[in-house]
Amino acid sequence: MIAYCIQYVESVLLSQNVKEIYTKPEDATRHKGSRYALILEDNPEQNERDGSKIAYFDDMVNRVRTYHIRAYQTTLSLEVRLVDKTPEAATGMKNAFLSSLGKRFIDPADYAIEVSAGTAKLITDKSILTSGTGYSVTITFTGGIYTTRQVPLLGDVVPEGEFIKEG
Numbered sequence: 698m699i700a701y702c703i704q705y706v707e708s709v710l711l712s713q714n715v716k717e718i719y720t721k722p723e724d725a726t727r728h729k730g731s732r733y734a735l736i737l738e739d740n741p742e743q744n745e746r747d748g749s750k751i752a753y754f755d756d757m758v759n760r761v762r763t764y765h766i767r768a769y770q771t772t773l774s775l776e777v778r779l780v781d782k783t784p785e786a787a788t789g790m791k792n793a794f795l796s797s798l799g800k801r802f803i804d805p806a807d808y809a810i811e812v813s814a815g816t817a818k819l820i821t822d823k824s825i826l827t828s829g830t831g832y833s834v835t836i837t838f839t840g841g842i843y844t845t846r847q848v849p850l851l852g853d854v855v856p857e858g859e860f861i862k863e864g
Contacts, residue, residue, distance in 0.1 A: 739774035780831035810840035
């Protein structure tokens with residue numbers, strides 16, 4: 698899931714004209730420009746057993762119902778550091794980034810991954826910043842590991858009359 702989430706964050710940043718995006722801290726320290734973003738894993742991916750039925754589809758031709766079941770709910774937090782020359786520009790970059798985040802995106806297996814923004818704090822540690830000022834924004838992604846299960850649909854049911862015995 699982490700690869701899909703990083704790709705999503707990169708696409709949002711690119712839509713905001715952030716051309717320099719890094720995923721390794723050492724690459725950002727060698728950075729010479731003034732406007733860039735650094736994407737880091739904030740917390741390891743957490744998996745919790747779920748078992749809830751997400752969706753089902755009926756195939757009337759083959760007479761089966763297919764259930765999509767979330768075996769595990771997966772949660773991942775990424776830290777996105779947004780850096781620009783001035784505090785005003787960094788604030789504008791942060792606001793534009795947050796307003797561009799959607800509520801969810803669809804992964805390659807056609808399952809939704811929910812997106813929620815957490816804290817956004819000013820970066821005060823000058824050893825992190827190579828130039829300018831910036832914000833550290835926490836983004837939490839909630840998705841899952843899914844399985845499918847097929848069960849047969851009942852055949853044609855023909856109601857029968859009720860026989861009542863008198864006497």
